[in-house]
Amino acid sequence: LSRNAEDTRSAVLDFQRRERIGLTEAVLCDRKTPGQITDILERFLAHGGACLLTRLDADKAAELPAGIRRSLDYHGLSRTAFFGGTLPRTTGASAAIVSGGTSDEPVCLEAARTLEFHGAESALYQDVGVAGLWRLLERVDRIGSHDVIIVVAGMEGALFSVLGGLVGAPIIAVPTSVGYGVSKGGQLSLNAALSSCAPGLVTVNIDNGYGAACAALRFLNHAAAPG
Amino acid sequence: LSRNAEDTRSAVLDFQRRERIGLTEAVLCDRKTPGQITDILERFLAHGGACLLTRLDADKAAELPAGIRRSLDYHGLSRTAFFGGTLPRTTGASAAIVSGGTSDEPVCLEAARTLEFHGAESALYQDVGVAGLWRLLERVDRIGSHDVIIVVAGMEGALFSVLGGLVGAPIIAVPTSVGYGVSKGGQLSLNAALSSCAPGLVTVNIDNGYGAACAALRFLNHAAAPG
Amino acid sequence: LSRNAEDTRSAVLDFQRRERIGLTEAVLCDRKTPGQITDILERFLAHGGACLLTRLDADKAAELPAGIRRSLDYHGLSRTAFFGGTLPRTTGASAAIVSGGTSDEPVCLEAARTLEFHGAESALYQDVGVAGLWRLLERVDRIGSHDVIIVVAGMEGALFSVLGGLVGAPIIAVPTSVGYGVSKGGQLSLNAALSSCAPGLVTVNIDNGYGAACAALRFLNHAAAPG
Amino acid sequence: LSRNAEDTRSAVLDFQRRERIGLTEAVLCDRKTPGQITDILERFLAHGGACLLTRLDADKAAELPAGIRRSLDYHGLSRTAFFGGTLPRTTGASAAIVSGGTSDEPVCLEAARTLEFHGAESALYQDVGVAGLWRLLERVDRIGSHDVIIVVAGMEGALFSVLGGLVGAPIIAVPTSVGYGVSKGGQLSLNAALSSCAPGLVTVNIDNGYGAACAALRFLNHAAAPG
Amino acid sequence: LSRNAEDTRSAVLDFQRRERIGLTEAVLCDRKTPGQITDILERFLAHGGACLLTRLDADKAAELPAGIRRSLDYHGLSRTAFFGGTLPRTTGASAAIVSGGTSDEPVCLEAARTLEFHGAESALYQDVGVAGLWRLLERVDRIGSHDVIIVVAGMEGALFSVLGGLVGAPIIAVPTSVGYGVSKGGQLSLNAALSSCAPGLVTVNIDNGYGAACAALRFLNHAAAPG
Amino acid sequence: LSRNAEDTRSAVLDFQRRERIGLTEAVLCDRKTPGQITDILERFLAHGGACLLTRLDADKAAELPAGIRRSLDYHGLSRTAFFGGTLPRTTGASAAIVSGGTSDEPVCLEAARTLEFHGAESALYQDVGVAGLWRLLERVDRIGSHDVIIVVAGMEGALFSVLGGLVGAPIIAVPTSVGYGVSKGGQLSLNAALSSCAPGLVTVNIDNGYGAACAALRFLNHAAAPG
Amino acid sequence: LSRNAEDTRSAVLDFQRRERIGLTEAVLCDRKTPGQITDILERFLAHGGACLLTRLDADKAAELPAGIRRSLDYHGLSRTAFFGGTLPRTTGASAAIVSGGTSDEPVCLEAARTLEFHGAESALYQDVGVAGLWRLLERVDRIGSHDVIIVVAGMEGALFSVLGGLVGAPIIAVPTSVGYGVSKGGQLSLNAALSSCAPGLVTVNIDNGYGAACAALRFLNHAAAPG
């Protein structure tokens, strides 16, 4: 197959991304082969920067070359890895990560690890779904004291609306694919976030803990010195 | 067009329905012509029973013959009418009808009028959506003291889950078509009712205040003498 | 990862649920790891209550610690388990569980086991689908004599409407995912339940035998002493 | 705009269709202008044949030239018209047309008129929906004595399955768009026909009374002299 | 679990079906366990009749008891089996089974085997899709000479329309799940059958070769002696 | 109809909302009658606060009582009105509102008016869709200098991704219902925002300019004093 | 509302588009007000170029200022207008425009007018749907002799596949929204084009005659001097 000279490698990395928008390019691993991931990490190594890997299953991580594996800080439940360390802390602000149930934990942790990689702090408030409302009401003041709130929920996503009516901080909803029957796949929870009767909620794609953390980082990066 | 002798009228009415299942046949008017409605009511008149009309627009009601119109107890916002009076009260039990917002009022009133026609009592608790949670919390004890609860909500339907986690009475959800964008048409609210994290909720079709009242009546009719 | 002191365990259990709404919190196992389930059961053990587990596959049950396993009353076809016994009988009322075909049996049994756990009685009437209508007509009087009826059906769900037109007791539909082509996944059967020409049917989510039993329990708990 | 010489008229009529497949080309009027319909009818007139018009609203019919209008046998509720008379009777066989409710009448009549145009007989059995099952059971023997059965039903379409389990004649389902909420538009009824637990049902498109009649005609034309 | 005395077996068989509608009850095996299938076949054995099994995978067939297996006439590609022989031939009429491509073969054979079980004859015309139109045009006269035509096609289902415009015999479409991207799952082919510009086509559910054969049998059974 | 004493008015207003979450309750007018709107505004008047009305058509506005109308600052293209003035400016920060095409203008202006009501500044950058990329590239530095960016786009929503890859400020996408065929209704544009290859974008419901402004206000309110 | 100085007009026109990609910017009128259209045309006038208007209803055209109207070459059925004349002919090549039925004519003519505006020739072959296959077979050689073929069809879109199997020229499918029931809106016809068994077909959005013509122009512009 003919290929242009300067395009001999399949991935063209965007090393300037952090300068341009304050976020480093991450490697979404779920449809990449171990060979493709290795190739990308070697170029990161040559270039000298740290990078974040997401959706990296333990099995696929185990297929990477030993040299690469040794440089990875891998975390199983969140399926994330840090390669070449993390970025320096740039803000004292912090994010709350709130979830409806135990099954949402992997998505919470993907968000937490993405924040950690970029040098930002977060605190977890899990399993405070609205079926037992007292659990949320007991914690709402502490949750509301954070600079930005990431709310993670599947099924009918009622948590988004209830929390949105109680606190004024920026709230980023992360619908999850937890559910069955009509809530299978997460579309219901996503639409609940979009249609909330509480004003000013925003949302990211289903199960996208990484994206919610990036949105929080855009906020935290800019909150330091607004207008 | 050839038609069988004994089927010369298009509607075959089910006058025995009340004896069989405790509910009288109702006339769903939205796809019937004034002529068809008149024909049905005249047969109810000949047979001697009362009947309930639903989804009857004011314009269509005005096209009915004057004689029929005079026998109708018409109610505009709920688009219902009683023909030949109402049925006798058979129970002292009562239903609560709870709604999320002002736009859900027509559906609430269709349920209330259906209960009234069948001789059952109800009380309305409107506009207690979760964006201002205190409105619901202030009323939850009174709501929970009814024998059955009909909850009416559109948009993301978070009210179903919050109420379901707070009271133990039977709860019948009525999703409404109130909403726009991804919540347009009521499918989102319906799915929220079906996927609630609060256990034991049941639901009826979108905007089906009539059906929710019938379900409540099945319960109230049987609660008097269980097992 | 930073976590708040009082939130060190991922699950915040809602032990007060039974007092509040008459139903004990159940553990939905299908997206939980054996470790998470063990952690939850140990807290139930410490707290002293019985609990119901649903959607627990035999393989996952076998991975639980031996000590936990010995305290489980596990039932394979329904994928349910009782932990710490069952709750005391509180009513003499009983539920009928009616199904269209043999393939709906696991959902029927999830409902039956949930009722059994909460101390309520039920009787099964299986395989009475409408393609052989005589099967249902022969049994309709016995079915109608129960205090509440749970109807379980997949494919086109015609059983809901036929039964709803024949008996007056409260009817809770459970659509199942049994079907192929356009009825695959259960949405068709669900919509049939919602759109039934028989008045006053209510429904729960697809394959949700647990939810239907909880709804029946809300009714049976309140039918004893209405309004 | 350039156009090829022999294609100066927009419609190329298929006058040979009846010889080829036993059915005459019909004119589906709902997206055609009065001018286009006139143009087509004039060519039918020149060619000498009869033709059937479907989905012709009264308003549009009134806009046709007076000469055309005088040759039309127009029928309002079915929105059909015969132009140039009807075709000669070729069979003594007859079709039953069975429907669930009054609102399905326009579709029933479109089927009946299409049969009448092609010289075939039919009998109507309307309003025998399953909510009042006795209505159908009383008529099932007469219905089953016809050579082919067209069943017309909206909402949840349970009538298809119940009738399909009771009679052995060929059954053609016509789902209708009658319904609201999740049954709006007819997709639910269509899928119920496709997924029926009764074996050997077939279906046509939503509201397609014309198509069901054509399918019945294919059968009646061939039943006279099989294999 | 309590169960009613006369309902101790989960399946209530409909042995009278053949008398009632001319078709014998078939056993759809895909969601039944080997134990459930064995139980059903033993009752057929006790009752004395033949029966057809559909969607029986080779692996599941191999798990049946040896005694049962010996009485099965199993056919792998169609996943069908005859138990207790076939029914006697009652008609000299025959069906054509026409398909668009090689991948549709299992569905074609399910239809052919169902016809064979009921004592009816069929002939296969495979791989005559419209991309190479000459293949169909060469065979159209032979195809049209059969008493009924079953057309099997996936992807865009253009074959239904082309054949429907060429022959006048009754045509039963069977959409298949063959396809990818937007045609994955068979909904596209199904909708093409329902929307065909050729008049009088009817359709069954996706991949439902069994249902198409049953529909053909309804026709062949009645064509012998029409009204 | 019976109604509880303290619930005699249908709307229960949430006057404390601004204190709780920094945003004043707005009146979504599209499914409310002029009478209901008047009732709500009179209570706002009695209570003493300003309020924002959205989705108020000119025709409906004209039906309000003259006294109410005189107190309204109505803006036609955005369908918004201020009642009782606007809130005081609390921040020097500003939002950019960027759109793909002229047809998106009403949504842009709903966002701009919502910001204006809450005392926040905004600047409009319209018609910079990616089909003529130079239009965006010429303005990207100015757009990126705002504290928060609201991007409004219909059709395929490519503008979200392109802008998201160029600037680091918080970006809130507002998909619009502008489009036809497969992009009709706005779901495509919404999904494009959710699936953007540019990291950290968030979105609100289709055509929800009001919601995007509220989200921007949550940010601007908290950016002043983070952490 | 604050607006940036250089962005005082809502539309930023892309006058360089023709130089860049060989196609002039067109004005899609269906969601623009007469005022917005007038504003855009005045800027085209000032700039000196011709422009094409699409989806311009006769009513809206009549609301434009008389001066503008006089410069418009308006064509009703296609809802297109030329402003400032047409572009010079640059190629001797020509396109065939083929359609399935009379109802597809407006889309055919939108394509024809777009080609005419850009100085390209086209010929129409209408009403050659596959239900009467001889109509297409008689014309296939003439159709195949054009340089590019635009095929316009609604309903099940079988015409795309049949023509694609007969000729080797580039074929651009235009699915139309003509149809009802499951083919309503054009999605079926679109998916048929995408899933055709004939290789190498491409498609544009539903009813997008303009887009198909632009695609044909990209081809004709480049065919003159390939690689």
Place this chain on the structure above:
Amino acid sequence: LSRNAEDTRSAVLDFQRRERIGLTEAVLCDRKTPGQITDILERFLAHGGACLLTRLDADKAAELPAGIRRSLDYHGLSRTAFFGGTLPRTTGASAAIVSGGTSDEPVCLEAARTLEFHGAESALYQDVGVAGLWRLLERVDRIGSHDVIIVVAGMEGALFSVLGGLVGAPIIAVPTSVGYGVSKGGQLSLNAALSSCAPGLVTVNIDNGYGAACAALRFLNHAAAPG
């Protein structure tokens, strides 16, 4: 099973396809058994022509007879094979294949291999997604110099619009199934291609690299000698 004499083989090959439309019949392997593929290839061998196999997994390829395997030029990542060599080069023109990300590579290579089989040249430009716009802008002149451009992208498909606004050559979009949440399966990317604000884009089915190459070949075959 009875089968007609001349139809004893299941596949009827269309050897004349290349003469008729310039493209050779390809064998889509994903739903064919090794036996069926072998049967087809043996007939190609007997007939004397070369053929292309697509969607042939390595595992299935390994199951083919050794004699067949030796004649295959198999390529794993694209899942294609050439049998009997390739076709002779007939044009000096060339296609660009442009993609958004590494995960789209298999689809790019299916297109490249299909072009290679038919004797046409192509060049790959991978990983130039719009999140890092400079990657595309640096290469746009080279890309635009090809005779036809195939653009391959998943997720939100913004690349189609950006490239379509920058170059005037014919552009064929290939949406891919790369994505998760709302972009899972490729429908989003497909709809983005159909709704692009850049004029004159066309598209093929999801993941259909083969189809895009065939469309490019139709163009290249005809570009040599237009009109």
